[in-house]
Amino acid sequence: MAASAKITDKDFYSFRGIIILLFCLLSSITFSQDIHYSQFNASIQNLNPGQTGLFxxxxxxxxxHRSQWAVIPVPYKTSSIATDTRLKTKLKKDAVALGLIVNADKSGDSKFTTTQIFLSAAYIKKLNSDSTHFLSIAIQPGITSKNFNLSELTFDSQYDGDKYNPALSSQENFNRLRITYFDVGxxxxxxxxxxxxxxVNIGISAFHLTKPKQSFFDNRDIKLDVKTTISGIAEIPITAKIGILPTVMYEKQGKFHETLLGGFGKYYLKPVNGLPTAVSLGAFYRLKDAFILAANMDYRNLNVGLSYDINTSKLIEASNHRGGFEISIIYIIKKIPPFIAKKRVCPIYM
Incomplete structure (x- = not known):
């Protein structure tokens, strides 16, 4: 009978440390570590800074907020808060808008953390007199910081011959445990x-135009690739109370790419104080990765969205088909006359 290989405690800690360390280092340069939401239209400044002020x-x-892969010991967690507004200017036909977004992402045993602060500035051009066509161009400068906690990782050098001993040195040397860089989109x-x-809303955006360096080892050859995003959403009235919202999004960053297709069915309820109230149910597919089920509620100036990813990729063996739960909340304050005309230029559906 052939002898079977036995994995010792030392082998386990060595393997675990190497895998986690490689994950932390590689995650800072891969596409998956960009801020990532299935409800991408609910995080518009992450999707396209040109959306700033278009409301x-x-x-x-x-x-x-997104919690991904809860089945693993330390799931990915991503959160964002944002605000935007149009400025009061002397422009009669056009508008200038500003936005601010803060992103925080944490993952893994090492608590690999990404923190971003970006400012969006957009110029919105009215293309016709009845305020139905607009073109917005925007720039988004900001700061990104990434760091991880080496003390949370274990290595074979910390095995004392009997068990894991955290008092022993990991003997791992990094030039730094935090990197901070300027970025522009x-x-x-x-x-x-x-x-x-x-x-109909169609946009194209580009991020990481400065191609910032992404190394914890002073390796200048490791840079963040430019990410290009193309997105589109439309609402098409079917009846007086029902509409459909087809949606598409494509992203490419280096050799990585993502395509998401789907849409919502929307049912309008009785308006409250003259403001739309509606419920929406949607389904989406991220090619070769996950099905996404979503629900949305509009009540006056408040919009709340929920979604859940069901994993379909090769990760299903580890994730047990589980993906990510996501929630979004949008609230709009209306004090001034809208930039987009209130007048109805044609029947809602025809």
């Missing part, structure tokens, strides 16, 4: 909107 109201506040958006139930 009916004075101030918009947004919050997002930009975006272009075209919006056609006849009313709140008939619109």
């Amino acid at each position: 009916d109201g004075d101030w918009r506040f947004a919050g997002n 930009g975006g272009l958006v075209y919006l056609f909107k006849k009313n709140y139930r008939k619109y």
